[in-house]
Amino acid sequence: MKKRNIMILLALILTMAACIPAITFFFVSPLNVNPEHREFFLPTTPEGSEWELVFEDNFDGAVLDENKWRYEDNTPRRDGWWEKEAVSLDGDGNLVMTTYNEGDRFIDGCITSRGLVDIMEKPYGFYTIRIKLHSQQGHWPAFWMMAGDVGSIENGGVDGAEIDIFEKPTLDNMVQQTIHWDGYDPEHHQSSARKVYLPGIMEGWHTYSLWWTANKYIYYVDGVKTWSHNYGGVCQKPGELIISDEIGSWAGDIKKAALPDSFLVDYVRVFTLKE
Ligand SMILES: [Ca+2]
Numbered sequence: 001m002k003k004r005n006i007m008i009l010l011a012l013i014l015t016m017a018a019c020i021p022a023i024t025f026f027f028v029s030p031l032n033v034n035p036e037h038r039e040f041f042l043p044t045t046p047e048g049s050e051w052e053l054v055f056e057d058n059f060d061g062a063v064l065d066e067n068k069w070r071y072e073d074n075t076p077r078r079d080g081w082w083e084k085e086a087v088s089l090d091g092d093g094n095l096v097m098t099t100y101n102e103g104d105r106f107i108d109g110c111i112t113s114r115g116l117v118d119i120m121e122k123p124y125g126f127y128t129i130r131i132k133l134h135s136q137q138g139h140w141p142a143f144w145m146m147a148g149d150v151g152s153i154e155n156g157g158v159d160g161a162e163i164d165i166f167e168k169p170t171l172d173n174m175v176q177q178t179i180h181w182d183g184y185d186p187e188h189h190q191s192s193a194r195k196v197y198l199p200g201i202m203e204g205w206h207t208y209s210l211w212w213t214a215n216k217y218i219y220y221v222d223g224v225k226t227w228s229h230n231y232g233g234v235c236q237k238p239g240e241l242i243i244s245d246e247i248g249s250w251a252g253d254i255k256k257a258a259l260p261d262s263f264l265v266d267y268v269r270v271f272t273l274k275e
């Protein structure tokens with residue numbers, strides 16, 4: 001091959017590598033899921049290191065631990081309102097997030113660790129949640145993080161990113177994982193999403209996790225690695241944990257939902273690597 005052709009080929013490969021797909025798909029066979037990983041999963045650590053638990057909430061007791069979480073309250077959000085009343089503990093060790101209506105007003109909940117949890121001084125670690133999903137259309141659960149300054153339109157995602165560890169907009173077998181950076185203005189906003197299909201995801205409990213390293217994000221569902229990327233450049237800034245429900249047409253028509261509807265969270269845990 002002539003040198004010029006080699007250069008063209010190299011340029012083409014580099015261009016392709018730089019292309020970030022808007023959406024990709026991943027299919028998991030339930031046969032490949034270790035049932036224990038629907039309860040809890042931790043990836044194997046690199047040699048010479050071990051996981052250290054740096055944050056957990058098992059949602060025991062009767063009231064939310066406000067040393068760990070703050071409520072979003074009286075806040076208009078998409079097609080509904082985030083209200084404190086939508087968030088409770090069931091006394092059996094679960095957080096309950098309920099979507100309901102008061103007439104034409106649709107209400108759901110959101111809690112965030114913003115300003116409370118300083119474990120993310122260094123953001124790298126393993127973030128995991130165990131959830132039992134909702135059953136009605138028109139709203140969706142999400143476990144996500146706002147890290148650094150997501151609105152900064154410079155430096156790609158290195159200085160800020162929205163990391164959606166898991167969102168569940170549909171009532172089928174699909175769960176979505178997404179990364180956003182460079183703000184939300186359509187002119188600058190960048191994102192990439194992975195749609196993961198796992199038969200049975202709507203039934204029972206499942207775990208959703210992110211291993212955030214200095215140069216890679218690795219996502220898991222029930223301990224199966226579903227996505228790995230460094231799109232935008234991996235964020236180097238800490239962030240806040242967010243568990244929310246979202247009311248909007250992405251999930252269908254809330255007016256057709258039989259309300260109230262809820263999802264449950266058994267725990268949230270964060271681990272960092274100890275050398
Ligand atoms: Ca940026």
Ligand SMILES: [Ca+2]
Pocket residue numbers: 057058059060092093094265266267
């Ligand atoms: Ca629990």
